[in-house]
Amino acid sequence: MLIRKPDDIPSSEITPYDVYLNRRRFIQGAAAAAGTLLTAPGSLAAGLTGTRPEQEQEIDPRFRTLEDELGDPLNSFEEVTSYNNFYEFGTGKEDPKRNAGSLRTRPWTVTITGEVEKAGVFDVEELIKRFSMSERIYRLRCVEAWSMVIPWEGFLLRHLVDWVQPTSRAKYIQFTTLFDPEQMPGQRRPVLRWPYVEGLRLDEARNPLTLMATGVYGVPLPNQNGAPLRLVVPWKYGFKSIKSIVEIRFQEDEPPTSWNLAAPQEYGFYANVNPEVDHPRWSQARERRIGEFSRRPTLPFNGYAEQVASMYSGMDLRRYY
Ligand SMILES: Nc1nc2c(c(=O)[nH]1)N[C@H]1C(S)=C(S)[C@@H](COP(=O)(O)O)O[C@H]1N2
Ligand SMILES: [Mo]
Numbered sequence: 001m002l003i004r005k006p007d008d009i010p011s012s013e014i015t016p017y018d019v020y021l022n023r024r025r026f027i028q029g030a031a032a033a034a035g036t037l038l039t040a041p042g043s044l045a046a047g048l049t050g051t052r053p054e055q056e057q058e059i060d061p062r063f064r065t066l067e068d069e070l071g072d073p074l075n076s077f078e079e080v081t082s083y084n085n086f087y088e089f090g091t092g093k094e095d096p097k098r099n100a101g102s103l104r105t106r107p108w109t110v111t112i113t114g115e116v117e118k119a120g121v122f123d124v125e126e127l128i129k130r131f132s133m134s135e136r137i138y139r140l141r142c143v144e145a146w147s148m149v150i151p152w153e154g155f156l157l158r159h160l161v162d163w164v165q166p167t168s169r170a171k172y173i174q175f176t177t178l179f180d181p182e183q184m185p186g187q188r189r190p191v192l193r194w195p196y197v198e199g200l201r202l203d204e205a206r207n208p209l210t211l212m213a214t215g216v217y218g219v220p221l222p223n224q225n226g227a228p229l230r231l232v233v234p235w236k237y238g239f240k241s242i243k244s245i246v247e248i249r250f251q252e253d254e255p256p257t258s259w260n261l262a263a264p265q266e267y268g269f270y271a272n273v274n275p276e277v278d279h280p281r282w283s284q285a286r287e288r289r290i291g292e293f294s295r296r297p298t299l300p301f302n303g304y305a306e307q308v309a310s311m312y313s314g315m316d317l318r319r320y321y
Pocket of ligand 2: 085141143168237238239270
């Protein structure tokens, strides 16, 4: 694949990470959580501050040798940022990179509302500064049966959840993407009901794997990956990982989700990766890792069963797909 300049990353996005010290403290301290933590967190932010990932060679070389906890190498920066699903910018895999330059990701606010003590409108910079940063290598398994291994940077959703203090009525969280057809021209077409919405149960949101991603490959999220703030839920199909979030609502009832609204027989609320439950139109037993030719078996909960399966004990996962 051709390596092109990411002209959709405005230079204003490439700001120094002054959360660097927080992150270091976090990783040395409370990083008991599962998932693969990257090593040498400091060198990453320090080394890339002020640079642009114009070519693969400019990316911190340590990424070349990193693997996930199953021993699989990372997908390249090029793959992670030019093969995307982001229907607000078109339904083709290469559309988001081509079209997402029209999204203005600063200033950006996130409205936290519903069943919480500390509802409010928060600047995304404030959220990023407030919560300790974490780096995680996660597999992303798309329902279309391809997958990638991606080095994310962000904060744990549970830190945000605990900070806003959900009331005893809060059982679920709904996430909403920006609605602005001027910036997101794909929203002019009724491919999905806009804005894109997703949801998690509160315990899923508080699971230590669940990340609010703000960066990838050591740089702030490119627009096509969901800048400035997107969810990453690695044991669920990719569509749960909603991008460019503007609202987080705590509520008692299970929220509607975009793909479930569009095709309820095909996409459920839970969407846990499950090789035993086929999509009605294709098998979920195997997947193609982007960049590889032969397919590999799909693992229950995308390989994170040990960390998450207990949240679903007693549930019929064929019914709650
Ligand atoms: N707002 C929004 N979020 C979205 C989507 C989308 O179309 N719109 N696509 C989802 C799907 S289907 C996948 S597989 C992942 C892809 O994330 P990536 O492009 O960063 O790999 O984003 C998810 N989040
Ligand atoms: Mo997906």
